[in-house]
Amino acid sequence: xxxxxxxxxxxxxxxxxxxxxxxxxxxxxxxxxxxxxxxxxxxxxxxxxxxxxxxxxxxxxxxxxxxxxxxxxxxxxxxxxxxxxxxxxxxxxxxxxxxxxxxxxxxxxxxxxxxxxxxxxxxxxxxxxxxxxxxxxxxxxxxxxxxxxxxxxxxxxxxxxxxxxxxxxxxxxxxxxxxxxxxxxxxxxxxxxxxxxxxxxxxxxxxxxxxxxxxxxxxxxxxxxxxxxxxxxxxxxxxxxxxxxxxxxxxxxxxxxxxxxxxxxxxxx
Amino acid sequence: xxxxxxxxxxxxxxxxxxxxxxxxxxxxxxxxxxxxxxxxxxxxxxxxxxxxxxxxxxxxxxxxxxxxxxxxxxxxxxxxxxxxxxxxxxxxxxxxxxxxxxxxxxxxxxxxxxxxxxxxxxxxxxxxxxxxxxxxxxxxxxxxxxxxxxxxxxxxxxxxxxxxxxxxxxxxxxxxxxxxxxxxxxxxxxxxxxxxxxxxxxxxxxxxxxxxxxxxxxxxxxxxxxxxxxxxxxxxxxxxxxxxxxxxxxxxxxxxxxxxxxxxxxxxxxxxxxxxxxxxxxxxxxxxxxxxxxxxxxxxxxxxxxxxxxxxxxxxxx
Numbered sequence: 001x002x003x004x005x006x007x008x009x010x011x012x013x014x015x016x017x018x019x020x021x022x023x024x025x026x027x028x029x030x031x032x033x034x035x036x037x038x039x040x041x042x043x044x045x046x047x048x049x050x051x052x053x054x055x056x057x058x059x060x061x062x063x064x065x066x067x068x069x070x071x072x073x074x075x076x077x078x079x080x081x082x083x084x085x086x087x088x089x090x091x092x093x094x095x096x097x098x099x100x101x102x103x104x105x106x107x108x109x110x111x112x113x114x115x116x117x118x119x120x121x122x123x124x125x126x127x128x129x130x131x132x133x134x135x136x137x138x139x140x141x142x143x144x145x146x147x148x149x150x151x152x153x154x155x156x157x158x159x160x161x162x163x164x165x166x167x168x169x170x171x172x173x174x175x176x177x178x179x180x181x182x183x184x185x186x187x188x189x190x191x192x193x194x195x196x197x198x199x200x201x202x203x204x205x206x207x208x209x210x211x212x213x214x215x216x217x218x219x220x221x222x223x224x225x226x227x228x229x230x231x232x233x234x235x236x237x238x239x240x241x242x243x244x245x246x247x248x249x250x251x252x253x254x255x256x257x258x259x260x261x262x263x264x265x266x267x268x269x
Numbered sequence: 270x271x272x273x274x275x276x277x278x279x280x281x282x283x284x285x286x287x288x289x290x291x292x293x294x295x296x297x298x299x300x301x302x303x304x305x306x307x308x309x310x311x312x313x314x315x316x317x318x319x320x321x322x323x324x325x326x327x328x329x330x331x332x333x334x335x336x337x338x339x340x341x342x343x344x345x346x347x348x349x350x351x352x353x354x355x356x357x358x359x360x361x362x363x364x365x366x367x368x369x370x371x372x373x374x375x376x377x378x379x380x381x382x383x384x385x386x387x388x389x390x391x392x393x394x395x396x397x398x399x400x401x402x403x404x405x406x407x408x409x410x411x412x413x414x415x416x417x418x419x420x421x422x423x424x425x426x427x428x429x430x431x432x433x434x435x436x437x438x439x440x441x442x443x444x445x446x447x448x449x450x451x452x453x454x455x456x457x458x459x460x461x462x463x464x465x466x467x468x469x470x471x472x473x474x475x476x477x478x479x480x481x482x483x484x485x486x487x488x489x490x491x492x493x494x495x496x497x498x499x500x501x502x503x504x505x506x507x508x509x510x511x512x513x514x515x516x517x518x519x520x521x522x523x524x525x526x527x528x529x530x531x532x533x534x535x536x537x538x539x540x541x542x543x544x545x546x547x548x549x550x551x552x553x554x555x556x557x558x559x560x561x562x563x564x565x566x567x568x569x570x571x572x573x574x575x576x577x578x579x580x581x582x583x584x585x586x587x
Binding site for chain 1 (some may be wrong): 299301322323325327328330332333334335336337338339340341342343344345346348363364367368371372373374
């Protein structure tokens with residue numbers, strides 16, 4: 001699938017995510033908009049996955065460690081055929097399998113339960129190490145938030161990945177520069193991320209994480225060491241009044257704001 | 270069916286764990302051991318010598334260790350995640366909850382040197398909260414074997430069981446209590462001595478102590494029932510209800526805080542189904558003073574004679 005087509009799908013996913021969050025009256029729309037280009041590139045270009053065989057042993061593994069952006073994952077999984085597209089309207093409804101954080105025992109395509117931050121990367125290390133032990137050819141991808149990198153468990157995992165020489169592992173840090181309460185810079189600033197990962201003997205690529213061709217090219221890169229993509233993104237990307245505004249971490253648009261956002265995203269289609 | 274309580278030789282159950290794991294690993298190439306620089310204390314030296322590439326040592330990083338275990342299971346491996354029980358459970362409890370229990374990952378958590386095993390090293394190294402922390406988690410059987418035979422049987426069971434579990438092992442020597450060839454059954458208490466005056470319930474390193482207490486009681490003309498209750502969750506409700514109804518009084522003894530552990534789990538079944546007087550023996554909600562595990566168990570009223578006294582006193586309340 002070419003870049004133009006991927007961009008078109010990403011806009012459709014943004015639109016459906018916006019609708020789902022508005023209808024559910026909850027979600028984490030800022031971080032969903034920032035990560036959607038990465039999810040689109042993964043599911044529609046990069047990952048070897050088969051929606052009709054979601055637990056096929058040779059599938060590539062993907063872990064959304066920033067599990068609070070589950071809605072974007074659900075919309076992507078639905079569009080890719082893992083779950084029915086009409087099921088998105090059940091997001092957060094009583095007994096829906098689409099709750100606020102993804103559940104691997106209920107939603108096909110989800111590999112491990114995330115929600116508390118700093119969990120996905122250690123699990124991804126285990127997945128990549130399992131492939132090394134068994135000789136499996138699958139690749140493991142994990143997406144974390146940038147604020148999430150404040151969790152110490154990530155740095156335990158980063159050390160282990162280098163020690164285990166996991167060249168079959170790609171970490172994408174969705175670097176949208178904002179966490180729940182404030183900018184990273186005002187909280188516990190990890191930037192610049194590149195030298196920190198390099199110091200742990202990872203290969204690091206920095207990209208514009210909302211530029212599809214850069215995202216695809218970085219995700220498809222293969223090297224000799226664990227690979228970290230520092231994806232510079234915009235929180236709320238694609239919706240002008242949300243972009244780079246910390247209060248849109250998990251705010252829900254008003255009806256008026258929803259119409260404005262809908263118009264902006266529809267126009268881009 | 271009285272068990273041989275006078276067996277003089279004491280065994281470190283870690284040896285039975287290690288020998289069984291090595292035997293199973295020779296038959297099953299998916300078995301991997303994951304540890305936190307605990308090769309020696311987890312007795313994984315033999316495993317390392319035989320299956321070096323299948324020993325995943327993450328270093329001193331317990332949160333990552335448990336997450337890596339979940340990922341290895343996702344990738345088709347059968348991980349035994351081994352570490353000192355206080356650090357395995359306390360340091361990585363959220364990983365145990367989200368990555369193992371909630372995700373239902375097929376990971377075997379093995380807590381070594383649990384309870385008061387690290388005696389003189391002090392309360393930072395005691396693991397007297399782990400029953401309370403783990404037995405509230407769905408999908409996670411919690412098992413504390415009483416001797417080397419039950420340890421080997423439980424490890425064999427765990428490898429065959431399609432789901433996570435927590436095996437709580439000690440390093441404190443215990444005699445053989447169960448017959449050779451004993452098969453572990455999840456959620457099933459073992460009747461080690463029949464009696465109808467009072468029931469003594471324990472697991473792990475306390476089981477042999479309650480058997481001795483039952484002997485002391487017998488000398489006083491009191492016939493105590495003795496149950497080994499290795500599985501704290503799912504708990505054997507039938508055996509507990511029968512004990513309450515048939516003996517009218519229950520004493521529990523555990524190498525754990527009296528809050529939230531084996532005694533609490535038994536009491537939950539008793540109050541819901543057949544209320545009778547109970548006495549819960551264990552660490553009484555304090556940080557232990559300096560002393561060996563054996564010293565501390567005696568200090569906290571779990572010498573066999575003290576257990577017998579507690580049972581006799583409880584009978585007077587029936």
